[in-house]
Each structure stands twice: as C-alpha cells, then as structure tokens.
Amino acid sequence: MIEVRNLTKVYGDNIIFNNVSFNIENGSFVVFSGKSGCGKTTMLNMIGGLEKPTSGHIIVDGTDITKNKRKIEYLRQKTGFLFQNFALIDNKTVKKNLEIIARKNRTDKTVDDVLNEVSMLDKRDSMVYTLSGGEQQRVALARLLFKKCEIVFADEPTGSLDKENAEIVIRLLKKMNKDGKTVIMVTHDEELKSIGDNIINL
Amino acid sequence: MIKGIKYSAAAILFLIFLVFCGETAYTSFIDKAFDEFNSIYFEKVYENDEIIEDFAALTKKHDCYGYLTIYDYSDGYSEIYCCSEGDTERIKKKLGADNCSFNTILNGSYKLVFADMSDIEKYTENDCIIQQILIDGDVNDIYSLYKELDSKYEVSWEGTTKNSDKCIYVGAICILLILLLDIYDIINKKRNVCISVSVGNSLCGIIFKEAVRDIIIYTATGALLIWVLSGYTAVVLIKDKICIYLAVLFAANTALYLSYYFTNISSSIKNENDSDTIMPINYTLKVISCCTLMILIIFSGKIKTLKSQYECAEKFNKYFSGYSRVELSESPLWVRKIDSYITDTPDRGSNNVTKLIDQEFEEQLRFFQLTDEQSDIFLMNGYNFETGSRGRKIIIASDCADKYISSCTDIDLSDKDITILIPASYNLGDLHAAKKWVKYINKENNKNLTVDEKHYSSARFISFEYISGDSLIKDDYIISSVDSPIIIYFPKAAEYGFFYYQSIQTNMSKNDSNQLIKNEGLASLFTDISTVETLSNGYMRKQYSEITTYLILLISCAFYYLTSSLSLVFLDIKLNKKERAISYSVGNSIFSRYADIILKLTGSAILSGAISLYILYNIHQFRAGMIAVIMAEVILTDLLMLSFIAYMNEKRNTIKILKGGAL
DSSP: OEEEEEEEEEETTEEEEEEEEEEEOTTOEEEEEOSTTSSHHHHHHHHTTSSOOSEEEEEETTEETTTOHHHHHHHHHHEEEEOTTTTOOTTSBHHHHHHTSOGGGBOSSOHHHHHHHTTOGGGTTSBGGGSOHHHHHHHHHHHHHHBOOSEEEEESTTTTOOHHHHHHHHHHHHHHHHTTOEEEEEOOOHHHHTTSSEEEEO | OHHHHHHHHHHHHHHHHHHHHHHHHHHHHHHHHHHHSEEEEESSOOOHHHHHHHHHHHHHHTTOEEEEEEEEOTTSOEEEEEEOTTOHHHHHHHHTOOSEEEEETTTEEEEEEEEEGGGHHHHHSSSEEEEEEEEESOHHHHHHHHHHHHHHSOEEEEOOOOOOOTHHHHHHHHHHHHHHHHHHHHHHHHHHHHHHHHTTOOHHHHHHHHHHHHHHHHHHHHHHHHHHHTTTSOGGGGHHHHHHHHHHHHHHHHHHHGGGGGOOHHHHHHSSOOHHHHHHHHHHHHHHHHHHHHHHHHGGGHHHHHHHHHHHHHHHHHHHTTOEEEEEEEOHHHHHHHHHHHHHOHHHHHHHHHHHHHHHHHHHHHHHHHHHHHSOEEOEEEOOOSTTGGGOOEEEEEGGGHHHHHHHHTOOOOSSSEEEEEESSOOHHHHHHHHHHHHHHHHHHTOOOOEEEEEESOOEEEEEEEEOTTOSSTTEEEEEEEESOEEEEESOGGGGGGGGOSEEEESSOHHHHHHHHHHHTOTTEEEEEEEHHHHHHHHHHHHHHHHHHHHHHHHHHHHHHHHHHHHHHHHHHHHTHHHHHHHHHTTOOHHHHHHHHHHHHHHHHHHHHHHHHHHHHHTTOOOHHHHHHHHHHHHHHHHHHHHHHHHHHHHTTGGGGGSSSOO
C-alpha cells in the first residue's frame, strides 16, 4: 500500500499543495485529476521517487521513501514510468532505448516480444527521432513492458496521441493493472477518468 | 559526438602539457637537487682521482651522504652522479629519478647515470671534469666536511636561482579545459542519465561507469602519448608529476559526475538540455581555440625562416664539424681575488684590481696566440662593440672562415688586410658602424689597413652571438643565424688580439685546450668548450623542433576549433529545433530562422579577432589586415558548416517536432 501523509510541496513562494493525505491500495488503478498547474505530475513524481516533497511522508509497503535514498533507488527498480514526452533518447535506436534497462530489472520477455506487443517490431533498428509521436509512445510502452515493475506511473500518457494510439496505451495499462500491478495515472481527460478505480482530485 | 570531441581535445591538451613539461623537466630536476642537497663547487680543475678518493673518505668520516657530479661530453651529454658508498638508492629516491636517457626538443639528448663509488672508474676514463659535490646530512657534519675540503681545494658553496615551475600553470589550464569539456558532456547527457535512472538503473552505477570510462581513456591516451613522446622530451623525469596531475584530473572529473546526485530527475526528463549552461561554455571554447588559431596563423611566416636557418646551420656544420668553440671567462679564483681586493683594501684595491685585470687580459691573449700557433682558428662572431649593438647585422670573421664565406656568397675574398662584404640590401647604419669600427682598429693598432669592399646578393650565415640583458640564456655566447649581414673579414685576426672577443673557434681538442691552460699556468682563465658540431646540431634540432612544435600546435588548434564549431552548430540546432519548427510553421524564411546563430557565430569570430589583435598588439606583432582576412575565413567556414548542417536538418522534416511529443 502507498500511504501519503501530510504532504506539502512548495516551489519558491508558490505552495503547490499543503498537508495532502491519502492511501492507494496495491493492485488498484488510480487517476489523479485536477486543473492545469495543480500539481498532478509533481505528486506522481514524488510518489515515484523522482522528486522530493518539501515536507510530509510517502510510505510504500511500510517504507518511508522520503527518508531513505537507498530505498528510493530500490523503489525505482520496482516502478515503471510512462511520460507524456515519452522520455526516450532521441539519437539512439528503439532497441537501444529498451536495452538501457539493466538486465536484473528486465522481465523474462525479449526486446522483440515487447516490440511485437506494441506492433513496433519492424521499427526495432530505427532511430527514435525518425518516429512519429504515437510510435514513440508505443516504444515507451514497450520499455514499460520490458521492465519488472509493481507500480506503473503514467503522466498524461495519451496527452499527445491520436485516438487509435491512445486506445492502445489505455488497453495496455488496463492489462498491466489486471496482471496485478498498481497503476497511477495523471490525466485531465474527462473520458479517461472513468477507467480508474479511484479518482483523486488535487 | 560530444564524447569524441571531449576525448580528442583532452588528447591535444595532454600533448601540449607533456611537450611543455617534458622540456622543462630537466631544469626542475636540477632545482630539486639543489633543494635537497648542499652544493660544494670546485673553483679549479683538479685531478679526478684525488677528488673521488677524498670524497669517499670524507663522507664516511663525517657521516654524510651525497654524490659527485661528473659531466661527460664524450658521447652526447652525460651527467654521472657518483654516489657515496651504499647510498645510490637513497639518493635516487630523494631526487625522484633513476638511470635514464632522454631528449629535449630544444636542448638535445641527455643521459643521467647514478653510479656507486666502486664503479666510478668506468666513467672517469673519458674526457670529463668533476665540478661539484652535493651533500646531505647533519648541518654540522656538512660544515666540517666543507672545512676539510676547503683546506685542500679551492671550493665554495654554490647557490642557484630557482626557476619557477611553470608546469603548474600549464597543467592547471589543461585540467581546467578538460573539466570544462567534462561539464559540457555531463550537462549534455543529463537527460539521458535521468531517463536511465527513471527505468530503475542505479545512479551510482551510471556515475561509476562514466568515471571509470573517462579514467581508462585518459590513462590510455596519457600512456600512449608518454610512450610516443619519450623519444622526444624528458617525460621520464616527470612521471611522478604526471601521476599527480592525472590523479587531480580523475578526482575532479569524478566529483563533476557526482553532480548528477543533485539533478532534479523529473524536470531534466522534461527538458531536453540545459542550453543556458551549455552554450556559453561552447562559445567560450570556440573563442579560445579561434584566438589561438589566429595567432598561430599570424606566425606561420616564421616556418620559412626556421627552415632556412636549419639549412644554414647544416652547411656551417659541414665546414666546421671538427672545430670547437672556446669561450674564456674569469676563473672563480680570479673573481674571488678581485672581490677580496675591493672589499678588504678599498683605498689601494683599485690599483691591484687593475693589475689583476691586465694580467687576465694578457693571459687571454697568450692563450689565443698559443692556440693559433698550434691549430686552425677562426672568428665568425656577432658585432657587439657598441652599446645597444644587438640589432646590428654585422659579423666579424677571420682566418679559416674564408672558404665558408666564399661558398655562401660566391665571392673570392681579396688578399687585402680587410674585406668588407656588403649584401644587396643593407642598413646604412650598419655599414657606417662597420667602417667606423675598421677605423677604430687602425687607430688602436696604429696601422693603415688596406680595405676591399665586395658586394653579394644575399645569404644566411651562422655567427656566435653574445646574449645579455633579459635573455633566457644570460651572459652566454650562443650560435645564431643572420640573414645577409655585413661581413668584416680579417685574414689574420690573431695580430689584433682577436679584437677583445672572449670566444674563438679552433680545431684544437678540448683536452689540449685545458692542458694548455694548466701547462702555461693561466690561472685567471676558465674555459667552456663545446664542439661546433654539438652547437650546430643543437641549433638545427631547435629549429626543427620549433617547426614541428608549431605544426603540431597549428593542426591541434585547427582541429580543436573545427570540433568546437561543429559541436556548437550541432547543439544549437538540436536545442532550438522546436523554436525553428515553430518559426517555419508561421512562415519565416530560412535566414530569419537561423539569424540568431549566424549573428552569434559572426560575433564570436569578431570577438576572437579583437582578442587576438589585443594580444598581438601587446607582443608588438599588430597585424590588423591579416587578422581581418583570417576572421573572414573563420566566419566563412562557420557559415558553410552551419549551412550544411542546417540543410541536412531541414531535410529531416523539422516540423515533425511539433507533432505529438512536443515538450
């Protein structure tokens, strides 16, 4: 379980959120929603260990990840991220982008397996900058499928995609949730909010 | 790409560091010896065996340790450090050196040999002189040893002027430039590292991998360069120094990588690169390399001069390879005698001093006359008879220099007392000074010498110059080449006491010269004898090495400039691709899309030109026209590079950046 206790985040004079608390059950599909600039992505990044809160605690399976840097690294090994901007290395091939995951953190699947799942096998040796936005997001999804993870953090995963590609992303996220993974997604798309078990309005 | 640029630039900086520090390594080594030991100097030439025997006995008696320095010129330039019994390893450790031979670009080859006292005979067989003893131990013991030595020999404590170690500045600049490239590389890779961390890779592991790769590549590059340069510079003497500099570089490099720990991962993933930090670094590197390149190009005309100087020395060597240059100076004993008269008897001192100077002058003339009787002799010396005459292109030549002069000028020298050879292009002041000097010789010697004037077109000659003032080599004669000088040739200079010159060239051997001084009891004189071959070879090596060093620097600098410009253009296009795509989408022309980088490239070239002009102005080499031409060439190269890369980039459909994954 993920427990968020009295979390506060301040950027300069700007208080993003103050004393926020909630719980996320293991295996659930949680959607963070709210207006632009309310701190949805910041909250996601803090739970995922990519950003530090100003104060408060985030307890993942009994471990306070705001206290222990080593635990954050451990947590990252159990988490997967899907970013709106795909977070791919532009000047490397699709295959190389998948292979940046350390061997110990990979699933039993091969690069070809996961690329096949997202229908990108034919682009295996293409440079990332030559791909379209939808194709890049599918590579990011393949990377997510290639990595061992228990919690998936998706930040506006369909924000820059057409309907067809958005559906592929959502279908895969749902499948991962069905397989027992916790999915935390940030979106401002009203239609997408409905797919979550829980909606947390920030 | 960035890694490639970084490692190439680091290799060039290593090269510059090793060449510079290798050249100064020998001087630093001598400084260290004087720091670590007390030096006792023999003021006269004594029998080697006697000194060696006394040194061995006295070090034992006074519980000191140290070494005798034997300079052996019989086979190149060897220094033999003959160590007190059983102390060889201790001395080696203290000096941080071992038996080695090395070359220096400017001063030729050296050989350092550490030998035990028991092996000394091997090294004293050749024509060698013991000049000094270096001692360490308890201060009182050293003093007792000195006193005992002083009672038997003419000795004195020797102090040196320590040379400032400029290696530290060169090393620091090289390390800083490498670290600047490291920062650039680190910033450039920040996003990729953060992506890697976000997929669960350990940041510690990434840092370790990056740091170790840098260490391996820097060490391998350094080792390779040391191996290559060991034949050309004294890198063998700066092994410890190189290790320290590399350790500093590795530590600073790793510390820079640790900066990844302070990176905000999520914001780094969002932002492609930190352009605000990268671009100023890139422009700084470009301006530095461009300035250096401009200055080096300004000096490119020097290559032709260096080449003709080399050929001139080669020709001189052919004519006089069996000759030696004998330079006379006051013996230390004589200096001390004069000093003691001045300080002890100030009222009557001047009279005695005059007597000593007269005696010294007589002994000098006697030495020259005896040498002239026993061997061939010649002058080919620079004119230094007027105050401030360093600028005069006049050579005083004599005796057997005639064939050399004839072959260079294609003129047969006349049988008159004096022949003045005048080049097609000459300075009126020089000619006036030459004629004035002949008049002076006539007057001084009460003669009416017959003079013939001959004209030649142009030729370069080797002469022995007297360097004084703020020159690097103080109060010493050195070989140099003069382009088309006025030559005053005297067939028989001995009759005029060699015009008070203190140096002559002769084919008498070094041993015979020293023996002559001993046999004739010329106590006021001290000789410094070098073969013409050694001097002209050294001169040729110096010119050759200057040509090589210049070319290496020019190529390195041009490469550094091209890579920094190329990376700058690449990065600018990468960092501003979104802005340019937007600009394209709203219908702006290609020129307006790239106007900012065009202005920056032009501005950086103009800035480089301005800095170069300022530097050149300060070293009195102001050449605005040439800098303007180079600046235009630099701008043209930059713009051509930009046009090509921008064209290739535009072909990739830059508007795609606005689709989907726009940040």
